[in-house]
Amino acid sequence: MxxxxxxxxxxxxxxxxxxxxxxxxxxxxxxxxxxxxxxxxxxxxxxxxxxxxxxxxxxxxxxxxxxxxxxxxxNGAAMIKATIVELHEKRLRAFRRAAETTDHDASTMVSTYWRQLQKPAFVAFHELALAARTNADLARILQPLQIEFRQKFNSQAVQLFPEWQSDPVSFDLAMTLSQTMLEGMAINLLTGAIEESMVQPMLRLLEQQIRLMRPGPKDQPK
The missing domain is CATH 1.10.10.60 (Homeodomain-like)
Known part of the structure; x- marks a missing residue:
């Protein structure tokens, strides 16, 4: 001292x-x-x-x-938990990048999210989600993080898409439709369940449906 x-x-x-x-x-x-x-x-x-x-x-x-x-x-469980958290954060960051534009054109939104699903992060998360079906230890890690992710995603979506706030029911349907269809198509493409030639027609179909569901004046295809 x-x-x-x-x-x-x-x-x-x-x-x-x-x-x-x-x-x-x-x-x-x-x-x-x-x-x-x-x-x-x-x-x-x-x-x-x-x-x-x-x-x-x-x-x-x-x-x-x-x-x-x-x-x-x-241990491995701690590392898997941190990995799942990072995979969720990657999805949230990609969603923010796609939505933080002045023009929420359906074509831009759909194509941006589709590109994100072609990256290794989606394949890794899909592997974990399937494994959790029969692995109780993994399920205990994944399920609470899935709930937390949905809450963050929904909260972020409401903030990023104010034009849908007048019709929250249609917004929830549009978001669920987009996520289910795009992620399902990405999985089917990985497993050979659909031909790659079907991807673009399916993306255009989803864009058309989102335009029809959107409140107010309907977007015209670009």
């Missing part, structure tokens, strides 16, 4: 500044490592499926030791 109090004021300020910036740099590094592990988990699920994904595989995919991985996630 005596040595510390004998230091010049400028030196003490330097030490204080270092201690203030140190944890911030460390927390940033920690967040980056967690993000690497989550991205690696998504890639492993896409490559191997949920049942065949192991924590050593994830660590290797991230370029980290298993010990380093366990420093950030105490």
């Amino acid at each position: 005596a040595l510390a109090s004998a230091r010049p004021a400028t030196a003490r300020r330097g030490i204080k500044a270092q201690s203030a910036t140190g944890p911030t740099q460390q927390s940033l590094k920690s967040a980056q490592t967690r993000a690497r592990l989550i991205d690696a988990t998504i890639r492993c699920i896409v490559k191997f499926g949920y049942a065949n994904t192991t924590t050593p595989q994830v660590a290797a995919e991230a370029g980290l030791s298993r010990g380093a991985m366990l420093h950030h996630f105490e």
